[in-house]
Amino acid sequence: MNSPARHHYIPRMLLKRFVNSQNRLFAYNKSDQSSNIIEATPENLFVKKNFYNFVKEDGEVISDLEEAFSEIESKADPIIDTIVSDTRCNRPLSIPDRDREVLVFFFYLQQKRTPDFVSQSVRHIDYDQYFRNLIEEFKRDVRPLNRSEKQLVADPDFQKRIQRNSIVQSIARLNPRILNRLNEMTLFAAKPQGDRKSFVIGGNPFVRFGLPESSHLDHPDTKILLPIASDVSLVASSEEISGPPALLPDGQVRLINMKILKQSRMIAGRSRQLITSLSNPR
Numbered sequence: 414m415n416s417p418a419r420h421h422y423i424p425r426m427l428l429k430r431f432v433n434s435q436n437r438l439f440a441y442n443k444s445d446q447s448s449n450i451i452e453a454t455p456e457n458l459f460v461k462k463n464f465y466n467f468v469k470e471d472g473e474v475i476s477d478l479e480e481a482f483s484e485i486e487s488k489a490d491p492i493i494d495t496i497v498s499d500t501r502c503n504r505p506l507s508i509p510d511r512d513r514e515v516l517v518f519f520f521y522l523q524q525k526r527t528p529d530f531v532s533q534s535v536r537h538i539d540y541d542q543y544f545r546n547l548i549e550e551f552k553r554d555v556r557p558l559n560r561s562e563k564q565l566v567a568d569p570d571f572q573k574r575i576q577r578n579s580i581v582q583s584i585a586r587l588n589p590r591i592l593n594r595l596n597e598m599t600l601f602a603a604k605p606q607g608d609r610k611s612f613v614i615g616g617n618p619f620v621r622f623g624l625p626e627s628s629h630l631d632h633p634d635t636k637i638l639l640p641i642a643s644d645v646s647l648v649a650s651s652e653e654i655s656g657p658p659a660l661l662p663d664g665q666v667r668l669i670n671m672k673i674l675k676q677s678r679m680i681a682g683r684s685r686q687l688i689t690s691l692s693n694p695r
Contacts, residue, residue, distance in 0.1 A: 420464040420479055422527045423614060426490045428455035430497060430642035431614050433683040440681035441674075441692040450688050458681055459616060461528055467581045468574050478585050482522065489519035493641050500602040500645045500658045508600065517595050520639060520649065526584055529617035529677050534583065540576055594630045598637075598649040603659040605644060610666045611684060612640035613691065615677030620669050638669060643683050 421428075432438055432455065440458055441450050465478040492512045499506060508516065524530065544566060548558060558566065565571055605611065620638045629635065636650045646669075648659070661669075674680050674691050682688050 418462055419460045420462070420466075421460055422464060423459035423616065423618065424482070424486045424523075425455045426486050426493070427614065427641060428458060428681070430493075430645075431612075431640075431681065431683055438681040438683065439685040439688045440679055441688050442679045444678050448692065450685060450692065452685075453681075459527075459614075459679065464528065465526075465581060465584070467578050478581060481585075482526065485515070485519050485522060488515045492516050493647075496602060496647065497642045497645045500604055503657045505656055505658075506600060506602055513600065514596075516600070516647075517592070517649075520647070521592055521595055523639070524619055527616055527618075529615075531580055531584065533617075535580065540572065544572060544575075591630065595649060598630075598651055599654050601648050601650060601654045601659065603638065603646045603648050603661050605663070605666045606660040607663050607666075610663055611643040611682060611687060612646060612666065613670045613673055613680045613682040613687065614640055615673035615680040617676040618673055620672045622672075640669075640673075 428438065429436075437452050437454055438458060439450055439452055441448075463474075465476070465482065467475040467478070469475065492508070492515060496506060496508070525534075548566060551558060618639055622636055622638070630637075630651075633651050636648055636652075638646045638648045640646045645658075646661075670680075670687070670691055680688065680691065
């Protein structure tokens with residue numbers, strides 16, 4: 414089975430909940446020097462070619478990761494539909510254990526699968542040193558490289574393939590401690606207090622906050638928020654929280670959107686006015 418070449422790192426099943434009445438999104442890309450805001454469909458946003466493909470030495474492409482993401486997205490989609498519907502009706506979340514397990518796994522994978530997150534994770538890796546270490550380890554454990562092997566290791570295409578494969582393997586590698594911690598946390602929904610306010614989605618869409626703000630999941634005040642629709646966010650909290658959806662004041666919604674912009678190369682939302690105001694703050 415051939416994997417699609419265009420891999421959505423923000424899945425279309427999320428993006429569809431941020432579209433306007435014409436089923437389109439307004440997007441701002443910080444990498445675009447023109448600073449223009451574009452209008453596009455979910456099909457054409459948050460896409461990276463072959464991002465999840467593992468390429469073997471003989472050129473065979475292994476697309477298991479992309480297929481695994483598609484499977485978990487299909488399972489999570491109806492669960493998120495229910496959460497969005499209940500939140501809009503101000504009903505407390507009631508998630509069966511089996512659905513909660515799927516949702517937490519989707520939450521966890523979405524955190525680590527985006528290029529924005531990956532770039533932060535690998536920015537300190539010295540790949541030149543990495544290849545030197547590989548050569549030394551091979552020499553120590555097996556034998557010195559012969560001439561053709563040295564040429565292969567020095568080949569830029571070979572190095573690029575190894576780097577990309579290491580990223581794919583890193584995304585696919587699960588961290589049981591983090592998964593277990595997320596499973597222990599309370600899930601609740603939040604939405605803007607004002608009817609005219611909305612969330613954006615970004616290349617790194619998770620916002621961590623607390624009092625004080627903490628990057629550690631074990632901190633008792635940590636909360637992690639993921640917008641799952643233009644008017645609904647899912648929150649994982651270290652605190653025991655129940656009841657109807659939390660209502661977020663306008664200023665807090667703005668702060669969430671600004672944090673998503675700060676940590677993402679691209680943001681998108683249903684309103685041109687909102688994306689313009691975020692990309693050109695006064």
